[in-house]
Amino acid sequence: MNRLMLVFNSLLRRRMRSSVTVLGVAIGSAALFSMLSFEKGYQDGIRAELDHLGAHVLVAPKGCPYDAASMALHGASWPCYLKEEYLQRVRSTGGVATVAPLLMNAVYSTQSSTPTVYVGADSQILDLKRDWRIDGEFPQDSGSCLLGSSVAHSLNATVGSSVQLPGIGLDDATKPPMVHVSGIIRSTGQSDDTFVYLPLDRAQALFKRPHQLTHMLVRLKDPNMLERVVSDLRGCDAGMDMNVVPVAHVFRSIQNLVNTTRMLLACVAFAGLFAACAGVSNAIMMSVTERTREIGVMRAAGASRGDVFGLVLAETGITTTVGAVIGMLLAMASGPAVEAWIRSRLPFSPNGALIKPDPGLMGLCVLVSVLTGLVSGMAPAIRASRISPVQAMRDSEVM
Amino acid sequence: MATTTEKPIIEAQNLSREYARGPEHVNALSNVSFHVMPGEMTAIVGPSGAGKSTLLHLIGCMDLPTSGSLHIDGVDTAGLKDRQLTRLRRDSVGFVFQQFGLIPTLNVLENVLMPTLFSGRQEAARALQLLEQVGLAHRAKHRPHELSGGEMQRTAIARALINSPRILLADEPTGNLDSASGAEVLQLFKSLNSKGLTVVLVTHNESAAATASRRMTIADGQLVADIRQ
Ligand SMILES: Nc1ncnc2c1ncn2[C@@H]1O[C@H](COP(=O)(O)OP(=O)(O)OP(=O)(O)O)[C@@H](O)[C@H]1O
Numbered sequence: 001m002n003r004l005m006l007v008f009n010s011l012l013r014r015r016m017r018s019s020v021t022v023l024g025v026a027i028g029s030a031a032l033f034s035m036l037s038f039e040k041g042y043q044d045g046i047r048a049e050l051d052h053l054g055a056h057v058l059v060a061p062k063g064c065p066y067d068a069a070s071m072a073l074h075g076a077s078w079p080c081y082l083k084e085e086y087l088q089r090v091r092s093t094g095g096v097a098t099v100a101p102l103l104m105n106a107v108y109s110t111q112s113s114t115p116t117v118y119v120g121a122d123s124q125i126l127d128l129k130r131d132w133r134i135d136g137e138f139p140q141d142s143g144s145c146l147l148g149s150s151v152a153h154s155l156n157a158t159v160g161s162s163v164q165l166p167g168i169g170l171d172d173a174t175k176p177p178m179v180h181v182s183g184i185i186r187s188t189g190q191s192d193d194t195f196v197y198l199p200l201d202r203a204q205a206l207f208k209r210p211h212q213l214t215h216m217l218v219r220l221k222d223p224n225m226l227e228r229v230v231s232d233l234r235g236c237d238a239g240m241d242m243n244v245v246p247v248a249h250v251f252r253s254i255q256n257l258v259n260t261t262r263m264l265l266a267c268v269a270f271a272g273l274f275a276a277c278a279g280v281s282n283a284i285m286m287s288v289t290e291r292t293r294e295i296g297v298m299r300a301a302g303a304s305r306g307d308v309f310g311l312v313l314a315e316t317g318i319t320t321t322v323g324a325v326i327g328m329l330l331a332m333a334s335g336p337a338v339e340a341w342i343r344s345r346l347p348f349s350p351n352g353a354l355i356k357p358d359p360g361l362m363g364l365c366v367l368v369s370v371l372t373g374l375v376s377g378m379a380p381a382i383r384a385s386r387i388s389p390v391q392a393m394r395d396s397e398v399m
Numbered sequence: 400m401a402t403t404t405e406k407p408i409i410e411a412q413n414l415s416r417e418y419a420r421g422p423e424h425v426n427a428l429s430n431v432s433f434h435v436m437p438g439e440m441t442a443i444v445g446p447s448g449a450g451k452s453t454l455l456h457l458i459g460c461m462d463l464p465t466s467g468s469l470h471i472d473g474v475d476t477a478g479l480k481d482r483q484l485t486r487l488r489r490d491s492v493g494f495v496f497q498q499f500g501l502i503p504t505l506n507v508l509e510n511v512l513m514p515t516l517f518s519g520r521q522e523a524a525r526a527l528q529l530l531e532q533v534g535l536a537h538r539a540k541h542r543p544h545e546l547s548g549g550e551m552q553r554t555a556i557a558r559a560l561i562n563s564p565r566i567l568l569a570d571e572p573t574g575n576l577d578s579a580s581g582a583e584v585l586q587l588f589k590s591l592n593s594k595g596l597t598v599v600l601v602t603h604n605e606s607a608a609a610t611a612s613r614r615m616t617i618a619d620g621q622l623v624a625d626i627r628q
């Protein structure tokens with residue numbers, strides 16, 4: 001027999017009420033974790049995607065919607081184009097180390113609901129994508145292609161085999177073109193896995209965009225020269241047609257884009273947690289009132305104010321701890337659904353799971369929930385500690 | 400056993416307790432003086448509202464007098480902090496209430512052990528021995544709602560004794576019992592008293608008062624008669 005038993009007994013006495021209270025805390029802390037985890041996953045995800053882009057500056061066509069960056073990251077059909085001749089202008093700008101010209105196009109096929117993204121590129125791209133590990137080699141001739149790992153997998157392609165490109169040449173009366181697989185990029189965990197890289201001129205011919213580009217990826221000799229290079233690029237005669245976007249700014253503008261949603265989520269999560277804690281406070285307060293006489297008897301039997309305070313606060317502590325731990329399980333179980341729901345509300349979100357089990361973050365959420373719970377448990381604990389043995393004897397006339 | 404050289408275990412001088420009820424003051428107890436020697440069994444009687452419970456609460460260190468002095472077991476209670484009063488209450492006094500005050504989720508044995516949660520003493524063997532003494536050893540694992548009124552009160556008496564107090568205080572301990580159970584409980588008090596425990600009980604019941612060796616009568620907050628029988 002110990003004090004903890006007394007605490008558990010009193011919680012178990014009102015099973016229904018305790019369960020509802022615990023559930024409230026569980027939902028509150030689950031909301032908190034989901035929000036923080038999503039937030040962290042989102043930032044990490046975007047940062048990883050931008051890093052993976054390998055570029056310091058993105059050059060997109062003027063007049064393209066602001067989310068050129070997200071098209072470049074995830075692959076899309078572009079509504080506007082750059083002239084290939086600008087490539088020379090960009091390349092000759094001081095401070096520029098590498099420029100990779102790209103023509104991107106998303107093609108729908110009958111086999112799959114998601115489009116296949118074709119990217120026309122030249123070998124300059126290899127200088128940007130330094131983390132690529134390629135089995136085989138970058139296509140040397142127009143009859144070859146380089147496949148992302150998951151495309152290769154779905155096409156059953158191996159290096160040296162020939163594949164029919166999905167969604168291409170369907171309206172062609174003649175036989176659809178077979179393409180030689182010169183290389184396969186090992187899985188990067190990024191959108192690249194789903195891209196089909198073709199030699200630039202081949203892509204331009206295939207999509208009937210001769211001498212046109214969708215965007216250029218620019219790597220600088222020294223990232224500290226960013227300001228100067230960007231202003232030089234904007235100032236050059238082709239600058240009128242080019243949208244010069246420093247990649248570092250993309251991060252910020254994506255963040256700004258989703259700021260209102262983030263604020264809303266944070267408010268919902270904290271409001272949920274506070275509501276849950278108000279629920280705990282209320283439930284414990286009720287149970288203290290119901291047990292006035294019992295507490296008075298304990299006081300008469302030698303329990304100090306501190307003892308009573310501790311017992312009641314322990315009830316809050318246990319309720320919120322159990323609630324928060326269940327909340328973490330709840331957050332894991334509901335993660336995919338919650339993530340899908342939040343994603344559907346955001347204009348852009350990185351690939352990959354964002355709500356992930358993260359022991360550190362989970363510990364933090366449990367801690368925050370328990371601390372908030374304990375703060376809200378102060379009121380009933382103080383109320384209980386002030387019950388005088390005499391008052392308790394007089395107040396109620398039942399056992 | 401009370402010898403003339405022994406010091407009183409309860410010593411009250413001009414004890415008063417006022418209550419503020421709205422703008423008016425109620426003198427629940429005024430200028431009550433008496434002392435109780437170790438091993439005495441005292442009955443406090445008097446009409447309803449006379450101040451009997453008020454006096455018992457003061458003796459039990461559950462309440463503080465508005466004025467006057469009170470020594471319990473040699474300790475002057477004047478100016479004691481809540482913490483010190485709690486300790487005095489815990490170590491020197493056992494309480495029995497009219498409404499038993501058992502914790503419904505604990506069994507009989509656990510109820511008896513409840514005060515030890517706050518004294519830190521482990522007294523499981525003593526608890527069993529006390530249950531034996533009050534005739535409830537066979538009920539140790541039962542919950543309060545499975546007991547009769549008399550058994551509940553005897554459980555409460557065992558609980559009051561767990562910390563080995565020198566004084567046992569009871570406020571109308573037979574008030575909620577039928578006469579047979581009441582008689583059993585009084586018999587128990589009598590036998591505890593015969594082993595040296597100081598007992599003070601408040602009662603409306605004539606036969607209960609008759610078991611005591613001393614009868615103090617309170618009326619209107621004043622001690623109007625104090626008779627050793
Ligand atoms: N907390 C309080 N506030 C105001 N008045 C009080 C308080 N406690 C007791 N009283 C008053 O003090 C007087 C004495 O009360 P007390 O309970 O001591 O009487 P009692 O002799 O025990 O009566 P009973 O036999 O009915 O139990 C009563 O008039 C009561 O109303």
Ligand SMILES: [Mg+2]
Pocket residue numbers: 451452453570
């Ligand atoms: Mg009374």
